[in-house]
Amino acid sequence: MSTADGADPMYPLLGRLVSSRDMGREIKLLGVKLLNGTQPPFPAYAPGQFAFLSAFGIGEAPFGLASTTERGEVLEFAVQRLGSVTTGLHELAEGDALGVRGPLGNTFPMEAFQHKNLLVLGGGIGGAPLRPVIHSVLDHRQDYGQLTILWAARHPSLLIFRDEYESWRAAPHTELHLTVDEADAAWDHHVGLMTDLVRQVAPSAANTVAITCGPPIMIYHVDKLLSELGFAPEQRYVTLEARMHCGLGKCGRCNMGELLVCRDGPVFSMAQVGNFLESYL
Amino acid sequence: MKTLSRENLNLWLDGLAAQQSLIAPHLEAQGVFYRPVQRAQEIAWEADRPALSAKEFLFPPSERLLKVEKRGPDIRLEVSPSAAPQAIFGLRPCDARGIRVMDAAFLETPPIDSQYASRRENTLLLGLACRSMGASCFCTIMGLAPDDPRDMDVMFTDRGPTLAVQALTPRGEALLAGLPIVEEPGEVEPASRREVGGLPTAEAWKESFGDARWAKHGERCLSCRLCAYVCPTCRCYDVRDEALPSPPGEAHFERLRAWDSCTREGYRLTAGGHNPRAAAGSRLRNRLLCKFVYYPHQYGPAACTGCGRCLDACPVNLDLLEIGGALQEAAQ
Ligand SMILES: Cc1cc2nc3c(=O)[nH]c(=O)nc-3n(C[C@H](O)[C@H](O)[C@H](O)COP(=O)(O)OP(=O)(O)OC[C@H]3O[C@@H](n4cnc5c(N)ncnc54)[C@H](O)[C@@H]3O)c2cc1C
Ligand code: SF4
């Protein structure tokens, strides 16, 4: 496939793994730099976008870009090991070559979010594509209202970006609430489902936008609850995941009704998704 | 009308086959299929539309996207070479429309799919009008006709000793230049048409999403994917890496794309086990709503040409016309 500049968007750019760090059980934060001289360079990207990573010989799979262009040239991905490609990526050593294809998909309308309160709800590995939202708000703190982060995982060992929680909490007008389904001995935060935490925090819908990403079942129930709490469909954003093989609106796999997750999304407002969330579930 | 004698047409086709790959309806043990032929004599003239569409010549069942060569820490990627020229003769209007429908997704909606584009640029569409509509054909419902020339480079109509010929694109014009074409009085007779039922509007298809009948159809559907593989417009694909034989110290792979279908059980299965379309009825519904609602929304044209092949192919007789007809009745 070719773009205006002639580059084929099914053709991955070559990169090197510059860092691979355990972040949780079976979850690694991978840092990727494109090889020197790679043409074209990885384009500027924005919160919400994703890219395909290739473990050559095994395959490629899509991952949310967990970094921001602003914070540096290393592309970061939080990768949970679940199958063949994610295992291949986990097994790469620092310095190994891999392929990168992107950025793909739409972005969070960060400009439209300015001067609003943001409620960010991340469940498990679903928090990965939300980190760029959090970083963008923290890096332009005066442009946004209150930032309330609700962060959940099945178990403390599955929480991602734990080493950043202090800096998130330390930012002005920023709150972080944590919950796990099942605690361990060291856990001193909320225990229960994300929906329990939402009920407890009881966020106000006034001048607020909610952004949710996590397992489908969590998105479904959290979204229903937010609606009950008075969030209008236009105030409820989700970033969705669907199996996909091109990320370019060609392979046909990721449709949700007439929407394509790869091209129309992965970021959607519930005003767009409407009843089709049912078919996504 | 412009005509060409059968003798001259055959000579011309023989010449074409000598220069490039010539694909035409050909009688095989299992029926008539579009196949590469060496000479005009091998063409099955009398047949109805071939059993399979011409999709595979533009969008092959499996094709290499790139080759990967690993040598220690070094990796080399190689893209596939561009396609060789080919001409499809005897192409039926439904199959030409099938190609136009694929064009909408692969060429006309950015970004351009370079592999498809390379084949498409190098393919001549030489149509042959159907004499009449076959038993399961319903192209007329889809706005086509058995002798519809619109999607061709050149359209031929068989009149016995001579064929009417009409160029429809500059490429077609150029191709015919120099041929002993005769101007005859009169018009080409239209092909005979058959009354066929109707199908719901896109809106009615869309509203059928919650209809209980989808689950009923799902109880019958075998999720065998035949309907999608015989369909000239079903174009969903899978991408995967496969190992190739490699010299010592190196590892070679190819990245392939291969046909896939949304009626397959594991089509939407994600790592971790979540399957948003675990029910056969929801997958069948997706295939049909894609044809009439989703594909038009994303790319423009409806993704059905009325070729009727999925009606013929389905082992349990799930019939698009029947399913749609029942929905249409319910909608009225
Ligand atoms: C937009 C988007 C963003 C994502 N972001 C992240 C992220 O930040 N971190 C993370 O760990 N995971 C993310 N995922 C999920 C990730 O793509 C899958 O976990 C991954 O594809 C599993 O591949 P596998 O080869 O290990 O699994 P296997 O089960 O072996 O899958 C085989 C192939 O199926 C496809 N596939 C399987 N599951 C999925 C899936 N959920 N989505 C898309 N394709 C799939 C892939 O092509 C994969 O290579 C994201 C998915 C999407 C669509
Ligand atoms: S859906 Fe059936 S009738 Fe329509 S183009 Fe495809 S195979 Fe032919």
Ligand code: SF4
């Ligand atoms: S051919 Fe028939 S049984 Fe097979 S997947 Fe299609 S509808 Fe289902």
